Amino acid sequence: MLNKNIETFMACDKEPNYASTILFGAPFDSTTSYRPGTRFGSAAIRKESYGIETYSPYQDQDLEDAPVLDIGDLELCFGSAEKTLDAIETQTREILQLSKRPFMIGGEHLVTLGAVRAVAEQYPDLHIIHFDAHADLRDDYLGAPLSHACVIRRCWELVGDGRIFQFGIRSGEKSEFQWGHSHVKTQLFSFEGLEQVVASLSGKPVYFTVDLDVLDPSVFPGTGTPEPGGVSFEDLRKAVTLVCSKTRVVGCDVNELSPHYDQSGVSTITACKIIREMLLAFHQI
Secondary structure (H helix, E strand, C coil): CCCCCCCCCCCCECCCCCCCEEEEEECCCCCCCCCCCHHHHHHHHHHHHHHCCCEECCCCEEHHHCCEEEEEECCCCCCCHHHHHHHHHHHHHHHHHCCCEEEEEECCCCHHHHHHHHHHHHCCCCEEEEECCECCCCCCECCECCCCCCHHHHHHHHHCCCCEEEEEECECCHHHHHHHHHHCEEEECCCCCHHHHHHHCCCCEEEEEEEHHHECCCCCCCCCCCCCCCECHHHHHHHHHHHHHHCEEEEEEEECCCHHHCCCCHHHHHHHHHHHHHHHHHCCC
16 A cells, blocks of 8 residues: 655654644744754654654653644745744644644744734733743844844744743853843743742743753754753753653744754754653643
8 A cells, every 4th residue: 555655753743633832943044153964853863763763751741642643744935934924823723723732843943933922912011931942132243133043032022021931051142131120030950930920920921941951962962052051851851851741831842953963863863852841741631
């Protein structure tokens, strides 16, 4: 029998009516400020996900039992950040209208803005939890307001003061940190205080964005903007599990894998494992 060759993230091939989380890829990296290549991240993650098990001994859960559907990558306009964000916003809105959770795999971090636009439209009281090495609070980068270096500043324009919680931050312009003191809540270098933030957001809609360069480059060298001094895999695994299991995450993304900077493949498989743990934390059985 001849069948279509359809590649999904492992075990994320449930029927649309059954799925409660919808995965999609946003392969875009046109505003990358240092080393490009994140447009290849989502495809690499799908392919290499089969290198790990669907079962998580951390959570005693199996993706075979999770209601997740992977609908593949968007076809994005590499030459236009505006058109790319519009396409992501449209896809996210369609998923939300089906009463399902959008889970986007980037791509550079700017892609988050398109998803947040749609989620904030549906949830006016939206809060954002942001894991990253970089503050991403610039008003513009070399004159461009739509840049992965500005994405959280643009998200702040949608949700306002006191609704963005950053963790693991260890890089940014002095002016970003000065501006951030009055507008966002930032935990430098670690996940200290995450449990308290999670508790304070009980019942509130949360968008969760994970820039994988929050990891130390000794663990995760496959990224365009490596920043020494990051967290460990185990720290990140525990943190994402906490957020996904204890808050009302209504949309999320994982971004900034640039697979070809790590020929060992360890960075890609690390991304796969983080995504697996997030998906399973959403769907505790």
